[in-house]
Amino acid sequence: MTKKSMRSAPMGIEEVVVMSGKVCGWIEVICGSMFSGKTEELIRRLRRAVIAKQKVAIFKPMIDVRYSEDHIVSHNQQKISSRAVRNTKDILKLAGDAHVLGIDEAQFFDNTLVEVCKKLADSGKRVIVAGLDKDYRGVSFEPMPQLLCEAEYITKTLAICMKCGNPANYTQRITKSSERVLLGATDIYEARCRSCYEPPNE
Numbered sequence: 001m002t003k004k005s006m007r008s009a010p011m012g013i014e015e016v017v018v019m020s021g022k023v024c025g026w027i028e029v030i031c032g033s034m035f036s037g038k039t040e041e042l043i044r045r046l047r048r049a050v051i052a053k054q055k056v057a058i059f060k061p062m063i064d065v066r067y068s069e070d071h072i073v074s075h076n077q078q079k080i081s082s083r084a085v086r087n088t089k090d091i092l093k094l095a096g097d098a099h100v101l102g103i104d105e106a107q108f109f110d111n112t113l114v115e116v117c118k119k120l121a122d123s124g125k126r127v128i129v130a131g132l133d134k135d136y137r138g139v140s141f142e143p144m145p146q147l148l149c150e151a152e153y154i155t156k157t158l159a160i161c162m163k164c165g166n167p168a169n170y171t172q173r174i175t176k177s178s179e180r181v182l183l184g185a186t187d188i189y190e191a192r193c194r195s196c197y198e199p200p201n202e
């Protein structure tokens with residue numbers, strides 16, 4: 001029996017035909033530097049699901065309540081309601097019967113996020129994860145590399161270098177702090193291309 005999936009995949013694949021009739025979820029990862037539009041793209045996909053009356057649940061780490069405690073908000077002020085959770089177990093607990101799950105700022109969760117995303121996708125859910133793939137030193141930001149391995153769909157978003165206008169794949173910290181996690185926006189960070197990025201001296 002041919003069964004059409006209720007959900008649509010990204011990249012113009014409007015519908016997925018599941019030949020076996022088995023329920024099958026998947027993982028989508030949206031990654032890139034700061035100011036590359038990751039959260040905007042996440043919100044865009046989640047909105048489409050809401051318009052199609054699919055059940056959506058959205059999570060972000062408790063650490064990131066920069067703009068709002070109960071919404072994810074992009075730098076251009078688009079927002080969608082979300083729940084701030086302390087750890088990845090809470091995502092499993094609160095996912096409930098949602099068909100589509102959005103997770104923002106994935107780099108602030110620990111590596112258990114990979115298993116949680118796999119479990120959710122295995123149980124038939126569409127899981128959309130957005131996060132920074134590199135920290136301000138240019139070092140890969142776990143658990144993003146592991147999530148990229150597991151993902152069916154990967155979108156790399158690029159910013160525009162704030163110095164020269166080339167495609168920007170790096171996040172330049174423009175203050176002296178050497179903490180890995182330092183929340184902020186244009187006051188602390190700039191998007192930079194390869195040639196304008198200056199790795200910090202530590």
Ligand SMILES: [Zn+2]
Nearest residue numbers: 161164193196
């Ligand atoms: Zn540049």
